[in-house]
Amino acid sequence: MKEKVLFEKYKKGKHWEAHPIDYAERFADFLLKNNFQGLLADIGCASGKHTAVFRAKGINVxxxxISEDEIETAKVEHPDCRFAKQDAESLEFTDESVAAFFMINVIHYLDKEKAFKEVYRTLKKGGYLFIHFNLLITDREGNIDYSQTESDVMRLVSDFRMVGKKIFERVDAAPKEHTHKILELILQKE
Ligand SMILES: C[S@@+](CC[C@H](N)C(=O)[O-])C[C@H]1O[C@@H](n2cnc3c(N)ncnc32)[C@H](O)[C@@H]1O
Incomplete structure (x- = not known):
């Protein structure tokens, strides 16, 4: 499956560890402004830097x-946070038990259809889903490393109400200079 191949290609470098954390800070502020209560799950948390942002803001997260190694590292780096090994494509949460999901830089590695079905099943009514993903990754020469259409993703989340949408670019230096065109969504289960 192409998503798994893509993950194999990138997992060695772990370039995402140098990505900024302000996306998590902004989602935390959004939740707190909306009187957030209950559990937030950070799907594809890796070594836990975003999970720690939510925890620091007092959110139950x-x-x-899916990686045992990442979960072990996260527990060592953030001993005050909770982490668990789970597959986004078959979540272990019970129906309508999670109050919000945070998915940053992860959906391109998943069977999106399965993962969004699982998020919908386990999210409480009124709960929020934050998704931050790449529409396009290009290098300086214009070579396309990765692309996915907005409409493909929007089709899979059509059961949710759109609360916020942003499209923007970010340039990263490693492994060589490249530009991410990012779509960020805040969605709500009605
Ligand atoms: C690109 S990293 C992003 C990590 C983090 N969200 C960030 O932005 O810093 C993607 C993470 O998704 C995890 N992942 C891949 N497939 C997964 C799955 N089916 N279920 C849960 N996590 C998965 C990987 O192990 C990896 O840690």
């Missing part, structure tokens, strides 16, 4: 990742 669990970081989940």
């Amino acid at each position: 669990v970081g989940i990742d």
